[in-house]
Amino acid sequence: MKSIYDVISKEKLNAVSQPIEKAHGLPNECYLNEEYLTIERKKLFEDKWVVIGVASSIPNIGDAKPFELLGIPLIILRDKNNNIRVFHNVCSHRGYKLLQKKCNIKNVIRCPYHSWSYGLDGNLSATPHLGGMNKHDADGFDKSKSNLKEVRTYVWLDMIMVNISGNAEDFKTYIKPLSDRWEKFWPEKDRNLISYSKDYSYFLLKARCNWKFAIENYCESYHLPWVHPGLNSYSRIDDHYHIQGLPNRFAGQGTVVYNPKFKGGKLFPCFPNWPRDKEKIAEYVALFPNVMLGIHKDHYYAYWLEPISLTYTLEHMEIYYVGNEAANSKEYKSLREQNFKQWHSVQSEDLNIIEGMQDGRKSPIYNGGNFSPIMDNPTHHFHKWVVENIT
Ligand code: FES
Ligand SMILES: [Fe+2]
Incomplete structure (x- = not known):
């Protein structure tokens, strides 16, 4: 990833932070430049708490839907304990995008490619023929290392807030001034x-x-x-x-x-x-x-x-x-x-x-x-x- 200063000059960025009487607004690159967007996705959307939906849109246990945060594929679901969970929407096996459309999951999320299956808690539960025909386990293969990767999530005022990188401050601290x-x-x-x-x-x-x-x-x-x-x-x-x-x-x-x-x-x-x-x-x-x-x-x-x-x-x-x-x-x-x-x-x-x-x-x-x-x-x-x- 390029540094922001390779995309926008220091001078232009400094102009934004001046006192309002002298300041300029954000430069055009922030609205037009693809390289800028790559930096923005990382710094403003992966490193911060962002909204990706509302809990009321998946009201029932097992309700799940895919979402893409500037191209990052995610699964939003309601687990068996009625909690909203967010996972990266990619199979731990060979990387198939698991969930294609909104649905209600009865038991497991099954990957259409080789049928590896995951529970609503993201845990890998089935790996058919993993160790050869009719052998569903394999020596040295630790299933627990291949669970779905969970995203840090907090529901506030029904909004599903996520912090992809895990680097943001604790949600309650973050929201306290507004709350x-x-x-x-x-x-x-x-x-x-x-x-x-x-x-x-x-x-x-x-x-x-x-x-x-x-x-x-x-x-x-x-x-x-x-x-x-x-x-x-x-x-x-x-x-x-x-x-x-x-x-x-x-x-x-x-x-x-x-x-x-x-x-x-x-x-x-x-x-x-x-x-x-x-x-x-x-x-x-x-x-x-x-x-x-x-x-x-x-x-x-x-x-x-x-x-x-x-x-x-x-x-x-x-x-x-x-x-x-x-x-x-x-x-x-x-x-x-x-x-x-x-x-x-x-x-x-x-x-x-x-x-x-x-x-x-x-x-x-x-x-x-x-x-x-x-x-x-x-x-x-x-x-x-x-x-x-x-x-
Ligand atoms: S890629 Fe999902 S089971 Fe093979
Ligand atoms: Fe308005």
Whole structure:
């Protein structure tokens, strides 16, 4: 792997870390260069905690699905103890990619090539004819050395977080600054009430652009009046405040006028310990690298990014309500539909913008641009995080 300085000059990278008045944004290479992407995959996606899905998408014991993290094949499954486990999706024998599509595994994951089989705990359980015809063991062959390789995994707010390299800090330490921040209005005891619905919890957007544009756009509220005129009619720029998490691992914005209204007048139930005097607060935080969170007194969402290539990203929106009744009963169905449509339309408005940013990056004269020292702070914060971690 090349060094980052073979791909991008020190001068350009230093410019990103300057105080915001003088700083430039990330250079074009970060959105266009394949060699840069190889470094980014290692430093930002293998060495950090990243989101690869949500536990509710595989609700039953034995549910399993393949996932590729920038080409790294993984298996996500729910084991016999109801725990989410992630393994590298490659047979220990001759390297066949084991799991091809989403399924429910009754007993074992069987490799289609020579039928080596693995339990839901990843242990190699059968090796037919390993020692010659009808001899399923062989002298000197230690099965336990050929189990599936497990990936460090932690489920937080239903998100399946993985750290491929195993080098990141302990998840609880990593998440503590954000978790503590929310404690005063969204206390931990309320967080396990989040409930996924079978009808209006999930949508997918396909973005013809680099994943980073989604994060840097999500962090700031500067674009509201022009990109989201509907939203801006009741939640204006100056109803927002910026969030910059230190140590630098998340950034975003909050509003002080959240006040949901639905046709029919009914409202969703709220988290029971969300304080009355903070009802109108909602926060929109990008947890680096690849998830954008939205927390409100009556619902929560995780909008996570699956980078496919430098210029193509899948955006997965997962919405949760307070308790199963709000999430799944007929009574709240019309509200769920309205809320779902609202988020779909807001995120689609952003999609046009971030794709246009990818197009602009083809300009050889663009130097990463200049920031508004006031309005672009969270975006600058994210760019600094990228540079800090790739260098
Ligand atoms: S490669 Fe899987 S059993 Fe041979
Ligand atoms: Fe937006």
